[in-house]
Amino acid sequence: MTPVPAPSPGAASVSARGWGWRHAGRRAFAARHLDLEIRPGERVLLLGASGAGKSTVLHGLAGLLGSQDEGEQEGELLLDGVRPADARGRAGLVLQDPETQVVLARVGDEVAFAAENLAVPREQIWQRVHRALDDVGLDLPLDHPTGALSGGQKQRLALAAVLAMEPGLLLLDEPTANLDPDGVLEVRDAVVRVLDRTGATLVVVEHRVAVWADVVDRVIVLDAAGGVLADGAPGVVLVQEGTRARLADAGVWIPGRQPFVGGPVPDGGGDVLLSAQALAVARTKRGPAAVEDLAVDVRAGQALSITGPNGAGKSTAALTLGCLLRPRAGRLDALPGLAGAAGSDPFRWRSPQLVQRIGTVFQEPEHQFLTPSVAEELEFGPRRVGGTADPRRTGELAERLRLTHLLRANPFTLSGGEKRRLSVATMLATAPRILILDEPTFGQDALTWAELVTLLRELIDAGVAVVSVTHDADFIAALGGATLHVSGGAGRLVAS
Template identity: 55%
Template sequence: MPKGGGAAVALTDWGWRHAGRDSWALRGVTFAIEPGERVLLLGASGAGKSTLLHALAGLTGDDNSIAGEQQGGMLVDGEPAARRPGRVGLVSQDPETQLVMARAGDDAAFGLENLAVPRERIWPRVHEALAEVGFPYGADRSTAALSGGEKQRLVIAGVLAMGPRLLLLDEPTANLDPEGALLVRDLLARTAARTEATLVLVEHRVADVVDLVDRVIVLAPGGGVLADGAPGHVFAAHGARLAAQGVWLPDRAPDPEVPPGPGGPVLIEARECRTRTPVELGAAAGPRHPVLTGATAAVAAGTATALTGRNGSGKSTLLMLLAGLARPDSGTVLPCGPLAEVSGRPLWRWQARRLARHVGTVFQHAEDQFVTPTVRDELRYAPLRAGMAGPDIESWVDELLERLRLTALADVHPFTLSGGEKRRLSVATALSSGPAHAPDVLLLDEPTFGQDTTTWTELVELLAVLREQGRAIVMATHDSLLLRRFTDTELRIDQGRVAVPDTAARTGAAPARKADRR
């Protein structure tokens, strides 16, 4: 990537309030970042970290994609951020929001083309960036056929190819497998050293990136800066206070006391399932590639099962098959035990209403589940369809809002929530049919994404209650802490097939014991 030096950042009593909100997302934030500094931005879920990065990228304001009200000052190289196109590169939480082209190479080249970089210089930079992030395919790969982690790598490549002076990264490794996360961390270190770019990073895997940065800034809930300084000083001087606020720390991890699952009969079984990438039309059309090549898996009542594997291995694909929301090219997915008494047909042939009553799904992209204009209405939707009485609905919705720390956001639009808040709302919607109508099987794609230590713990405890009630929990995840603290059975997908790792060979139908956990 080209060497251009870093940008200077200055915030003076800066604040932002989203359009339609009464409360401020951030307020009274003051700090300065010198050119070339590497800063880790921390804070509890909903503290405004993503909002601040979007503002630095020039995306806030009435003329931009995020409307609202600003107070105070924010300058990049002495000018408002919106006036510095090309100098700032942003990798957002959700890679879906940044993919704009059908082919991977075209997507990585898009920013360079908008900067009017000569064509003969674009493609060498694109190919170099794709190689550096470990993108596993060529430039002709369809972006629609990529997994979440592969999309994340592609977005990072496109941003790095532009050689920005200010590099903003919002959870850049959240969708990556451990190998990919290590690769990206090392790439960021090399890039920052070579280009002298200023780096502002939001990352919950603090232990993995603390050696990459030379400064930590912690945003206080409700406004202001809670702590600012060298990493060692911040964590030593403010560790207890930060932990109480839910901030992830490199030497501390939540350890919720969760009851063991009772175990139970198998409820869903996938047998020798084979799938390929979706059919693509137009410029991205090409051969379909194998994803699952004979995957077999069983889901038992009263257990928590984790689907693990490298990016693109097929975790989300298998999850959608088990949810009855996709059909394999060959093989089958059958209900078993009590679910077979509901219907013996393959799950993908169940009527939507029947499927929703027994199988709940939390998608990788939370926005895919939202269908109403407010958080409260989102939680009312399922119980209304289930026939609950009005007073019972409001009582249950209030309980969910309180339990998932969304009460203060009940009347806001779901799309304006932070990434962690969206994830908690998507989990709540899957359970919102009512306490007596929770699904027998709950499948979640990256359920702990974007959570601070407090909300991570509360989410795990909620899932543990469901498991104790005899419900089956299935999670596609890269969260090693979730594996250690909660998972009964790990199913690792490798080369399209499912295996139980020797270190995690816990039987799905047997009660989980805390001593068995790694």
């Protein structure tokens, strides 16, 4: 374990006494009965099952909760002995969804924005901007448009903006979730460098436990029922067999322990449903092509995993295969087993025709939520297609993906993992022949990961084609099928 430096005068302390928060319109508290003390300069890994309240705790420490219109608070949560809302600039938070954190149009301005608001002298701001961008490995011009960044690049940008603040408390919510394997280590090492330099306190929420276990000095595990399930040094909490078993039962990812997935890995594949030939894909009409000369067949009853470094064009390729972006060049044809009477050109299909054939789950789940409750969200697609929703179908999906207790909740108040599962369920509700998923395992604990994999295996066995943009090697191995590696502006089928 890396030795923890002596805390700097700027390092922040955290105190919680019986603290809890309930979102407006929700019966259950998102977090409750929390009692803990975090000393200045400590590095804490905050774990817990999906929906245990980890993100809520970070939002509370960042001063983003507290309005009576937004919810109800009980107990006390303090930062340096005062309410977090009164400690402006002391905490810097990287949100679970970096898309919601990007404000300005250019990379340099975005990184400088928070430091400017804290009245950091101008000459220091740009020194911090360059250093933060170097720290996170985002090698782009300062005038590069933020709208042209991939999801992983936006994650690095959001982290750089917070690092440039040099806060006394650094709060990171799934900071490596959408990063390629090299990027995961780069970002973790960037955080460690900043902590070594500033002595700041760290609280990081992450399902990649093994990545952070050697660079933190404390692990706190939240109980889904409220309070703290475990608290101690990583060598105790993550190593002692009795504790490991208890955490595994709660859904916490334990290094060296893989969740059980029932049934064999799907094998083979059926008829071609969608065929791409010499495809060039681009995010915008005028921008450069992200991937060129892409040739791939999407087959019934087969998984296709799209991999590659951040910014390579994986999501753009997936959106094109999902017929939500028109290709710059080449052909994308629907074969009879998919097209039916709708015709071979999927870009001529009407929305109800498309959603029954190809369902796409975006990288940012919030981008596809349209209603005020989980139940209505599950019913929306079937109602648009056929006028009614089958309550047995939506009920089964809610139960399989652990959403039954959230049916009345507003989708935007769910945890990141719950939002991801809901976005998958909404697409499955219309029973498409092809399901396209962008980072499907984002925010999942070990139990919900296994349930999602099991459900997707069953769909593949039933003849559905599952296309996934993912960095999750375990997920790829669990689904089998083919892998399309996208890199350097080209796509290459590397395994089947």
